[in-house]
Amino acid sequence: MSDPGQEKLAQSAVAPEIVAAHGITTDEYQKIVKILGREPNYTELGVFSVMWSEHCSYKSSRYHLKNLPTEGPYVLQGPGENAGVVDIGGGLAVAFKIESHNHPSFIEPYQGAATGVGGILRDIFTMGARPVASLNSLRFGSLDHPRTRYLLAGVVAGIGGYGNCIGVPTVGGECYFDECYNANILVNAFTLGIVKKKNIFTGIAKGAGNPVIYVGSKTGRDGIHGATMASESFSGEKEQRRPTVQVGDPFTEKLLLEACLELMEKDFIVGIQDMGAAGLTSSSAEMAGRGGCGVELNLSAVPLRESGMTPYEILLSESQERMLLVAKQGSEDEIRKIFEKWDLDAVVVGRVTDDRQFRALWQGKEVARIPINALTKDAPSYQRPAAPPQHDQVQQLDLSAVNEPKDLGMALKQLLASPNIASKEWIYRQYDQFVRTNTVIAPGADAAVIRVKGTGKGLALTVDGNSRYCYLDPYVGGVVAVAEAARNLACVGARPIGLTDCLNFGSPENPGVMWQFSQVIQGMRDACTALNVPVVSGNVSFYNETDGVPIYPTPTIAMVGLLERVERAVTPWFKEPGDVVALLGRTREELGGSEYLKCVHGLTRGTPPWIDLKMEQAVQRCCIEAIEQELLCSAHDLSDGGLAVALAECCVGGPEKPLGVRIDTHEMIRGDALLFSESQSRIIVSLKEENLVGLEEIAARHNVPLQVIGTVGGSRFVIQPLLQLPVDEIKTIWSTGLSAVLK
Amino acid sequence: MRWGVVTFPGSCDDHDVVDSLRSELGQKVKLLWHKDELAGKFDCIVLPGGFSYGDYLRCGAMARFSPILRGVIDFAQSGGLVLGICNGFQILCESGLLPGALVRNADLQFVCQLVHLRVEETDTPFTAGLRKGQLLKMPVKHGEGCYYADAPTLERLHKNRQILLRYVDAKGKPTTAANPNGSVENIAGICNEARNVFGLMPHPEDACSKLLGSEDGAKIFASIAAGYAQKASAHV
Numbered sequence: 001m002s003d004p005g006q007e008k009l010a011q012s013a014v015a016p017e018i019v020a021a022h023g024i025t026t027d028e029y030q031k032i033v034k035i036l037g038r039e040p041n042y043t044e045l046g047v048f049s050v051m052w053s054e055h056c057s058y059k060s061s062r063y064h065l066k067n068l069p070t071e072g073p074y075v076l077q078g079p080g081e082n083a084g085v086v087d088i089g090g091g092l093a094v095a096f097k098i099e100s101h102n103h104p105s106f107i108e109p110y111q112g113a114a115t116g117v118g119g120i121l122r123d124i125f126t127m128g129a130r131p132v133a134s135l136n137s138l139r140f141g142s143l144d145h146p147r148t149r150y151l152l153a154g155v156v157a158g159i160g161g162y163g164n165c166i167g168v169p170t171v172g173g174e175c176y177f178d179e180c181y182n183a184n185i186l187v188n189a190f191t192l193g194i195v196k197k198k199n200i201f202t203g204i205a206k207g208a209g210n211p212v213i214y215v216g217s218k219t220g221r222d223g224i225h226g227a228t229m230a231s232e233s234f235s236g237e238k239e240q241r242r243p244t245v246q247v248g249d250p251f252t253e254k255l256l257l258e259a260c261l262e263l264m265e266k267d268f269i270v271g272i273q274d275m276g277a278a279g280l281t282s283s284s285a286e287m288a289g290r291g292g293c294g295v296e297l298n299l300s301a302v303p304l305r306e307s308g309m310t311p312y313e314i315l316l317s318e319s320q321e322r323m324l325l326v327a328k329q330g331s332e333d334e335i336r337k338i339f340e341k342w343d344l345d346a347v348v349v350g351r352v353t354d355d356r357q358f359r360a361l362w363q364g365k366e367v368a369r370i371p372i373n374a375l376t377k378d379a380p381s382y383q384r385p386a387a388p389p390q391h392d393q394v395q396q397l398d399l400s401a402v403n404e405p406k407d408l409g410m411a412l413k414q415l416l417a418s419p420n421i422a423s424k425e426w427i428y429r430q431y432d433q434f435v436r437t438n439t440v441i442a443p444g445a446d447a448a449v450i451r452v453k454g455t456g457k458g459l460a461l462t463v464d465g466n467s468r469y470c471y472l473d474p475y476v477g478g479v480v481a482v483a484e485a486a487r488n489l490a491c492v493g494a495r496p497i498g499l500t501d502c503l504n505f506g507s508p509e510n511p512g513v514m515w516q517f518s519q520v521i522q523g524m525r526d527a528c529t530a531l532n533v534p535v536v537s538g539n540v541s542f543y544n545e546t547d548g549v550p551i552y553p554t555p556t557i558a559m560v561g562l563l564e565r566v567e568r569a570v571t572p573w574f575k576e577p578g579d580v581v582a583l584l585g586r587t588r589e590e591l592g593g594s595e596y597l598k599c600v601h602g603l604t605r606g607t608p609p610w611i612d613l614k615m616e617q618a619v620q621r622c623c624i625e626a627i628e629q630e631l632l633c634s635a636h637d638l639s640d641g642g643l644a645v646a647l648a649e650c651c652v653g654g655p656e657k658p659l660g661v662r663i664d665t666h667e668m669i670r671g672d673a674l675l676f677s678e679s680q681s682r683i684i685v686s687l688k689e690e691n692l693v694g695l696e697e698i699a700a701r702h703n704v705p706l707q708v709i710g711t712v713g714g715s716r717f718v719i720q721p722l723l724q725l726p727v728d729e730i731k732t733i734w735s736t737g738l739s740a741v742l743k
Numbered sequence: 744m745r746w747g748v749v750t751f752p753g754s755c756d757d758h759d760v761v762d763s764l765r766s767e768l769g770q771k772v773k774l775l776w777h778k779d780e781l782a783g784k785f786d787c788i789v790l791p792g793g794f795s796y797g798d799y800l801r802c803g804a805m806a807r808f809s810p811i812l813r814g815v816i817d818f819a820q821s822g823g824l825v826l827g828i829c830n831g832f833q834i835l836c837e838s839g840l841l842p843g844a845l846v847r848n849a850d851l852q853f854v855c856q857l858v859h860l861r862v863e864e865t866d867t868p869f870t871a872g873l874r875k876g877q878l879l880k881m882p883v884k885h886g887e888g889c890y891y892a893d894a895p896t897l898e899r900l901h902k903n904r905q906i907l908l909r910y911v912d913a914k915g916k917p918t919t920a921a922n923p924n925g926s927v928e929n930i931a932g933i934c935n936e937a938r939n940v941f942g943l944m945p946h947p948e949d950a951c952s953k954l955l956g957s958e959d960g961a962k963i964f965a966s967i968a969a970g971y972a973q974k975a976s977a978h979v
Binding site: 157428431436655 | 752753754755756758759762763766792793794796797798799852853854855856857882884886946948949951952954955956
């Protein structure tokens, strides 16, 4: 494509095929012409294409997202900023967000995943917060698929390569495998930072004449149109997309992080934003949009990595490790001094104006002039058609036609060895889990726990989502995703304070996908409302499909909880022989959508388990209170694989020697349902016998069913009368299930 | 006792060492900047973990040329205590203060896990407070922690009893399974011949609090501090 960027503004109209190549529809192009009162030039077209891309504008999702509850007494910053911020008392707050980097990671797994981590880290320290913990949620295709191992190895190495080098621990995550992700993996990265309440920064431009300062790495040609790529479906030619993937440099980001936090101790910054998707364009336009002002950029001043770059390329580059800040006039030299200390560029590249225009200059000439509002709040928003997809028969499941396995022990072993349930140590051992010396509960538990130094408090972090449920019933899937994340927090003794969501779906232009999207949001909304958890930030990733086949709808919920006293946190693992094992909640014959049906019978059918949000909340409160009163030795959420898998994890999942257990249950349901049903609102706890009265009292007060079902001890794993296995065998199967396949 | 902890660009564990020394051991610590010359009086200098200068060339290869390191080398050669943790160990090998080299882990992956270490020698300021054969639990987290030395060097290490820590299993056996990175002879930490410079791949600063799962790392720092206190009182 030729680049007429240096020609006089608005001189050359662009050809229709160039418009189409930018992902702009005919209607949208007409809208642009109307806004400008003329045809856009090539540079302006590029600016519109990224700012109106799905990725930047949320044009298909905004209508639905406003249904989510975003407020709460402790929310300091809800969605719309670089990250959400929640008060944790004592003058401190936490900033957190989750974001997708799906398409880049499929094309180039190491760099795609690494820059995903880099991007979310910048979103956090942009707010003035020191990043202290990261999580990730990964979805890959079947391990039989030829590309899956390559993608898994690359993504994990990329996350580690970036996160380890920057000195932020990765304390938890989740990873699932399903054929629906064969050609479209998901890489969602979460980071949480701690910030002093009085020192929170936002991405806002204010004060005409204030300098706009560019800091960090130089600008190159990498990642041009990354945002546009993220807003398209894949077809057969992914390899050719490799140049749109950015390359990460965690060392520079580490310097940028330290320099920015040092700068933020001073009173020089008006607003600051990371140059992520759509780089210089979106950071400057969004900041001006929030401040209700304009911005003028002198592109000739932008530090460049290579020569011959055009204004179009400079505006759209997604080179990593760059930030844009609006500073107070007169502070330029002081700012430069701080960045020089860290060997980074800090260059004035523009100024804030009061004309509400986005203007870019190149060698003294204006090369783009667009009203800020047209790029931000007046960007297109669509209420796209939505209709249930034509696969409703998948909900039909005749359990009487599903034969109960003769050897239920064998079925359990099959589940424990399956990569979705087996230990994920092969993954998380590649991440630094301990740097910053805060990690109280490391990866492998229901939720990670970190201490907040100097306060006695702890933060619990978890990430969760069951896409098979969402495929079978997106509303229930949305409810369960939120409920289970909260239950994970309850299992360590934390009360939820907020969540961030990454909504991964197919094409919004497909009415079936749009219907799934709206249903998932409604489910999430109902669960958030019932459980009092506000949504404080998030990200939507559409177009996760290849050749017209969408992935399962996959909302990833990352939730943060607070423990008033961190030393009370409990882990999921049994501690001592003789401890009593009890079940909170009730097991029903709910095998629809279960891991058991998929793994043992090859079925993805039925309706996912029903959930009563009142009961859910009662079970969670019961567990939290019992932990706060120090009655419990362990607590573990029941999810994929049901009671039997959860009990096995309690026995062998911990860092110490495995412990056996003997369980007697008397539910009047078929054996495989008793063992593997995924009924919601259930938690397995273990405790000293003398604490049972206390637990019973709490359960009765909350109206939560409580059953004593067994005792910890011995060398065997026994569930009477259905199965018994040596606990060492369980340990081996579960520990090596994933790593053995990857050797 | 006065501790100095060096911050290189890309250091990640510098503040962790400072925090652990201050809040868990009540020590006086000063952060030192890589661009400065080493100035002031110190009793022990710590080179912390991380990725100095990005470690894009070879781990520690750039850091050995930093201005602060000239002073650290002089300090070590005149008998001052120098402790290198992880990247710090790599820097000490690169700068020639310790023999051998740290190369890519045998399985080519970064590894983060809790390991058991066996104390091999106790006649150094770093291990004087420990028992020979004592087991310590703390994390390793590195991509290039596989210790290598050629046969003559290993022989010297043996002869001078410079191997201070080995990776072992929970029973204290230096098995292959207990070796997280393929280090020769399960070596996790060594000192120099003069016994005043100590490098180790595991992270004692991550194991200084019961809440975080282990206090064994604090025993190394405490050993250094106790040795100093003893010496100081002997001088009075």
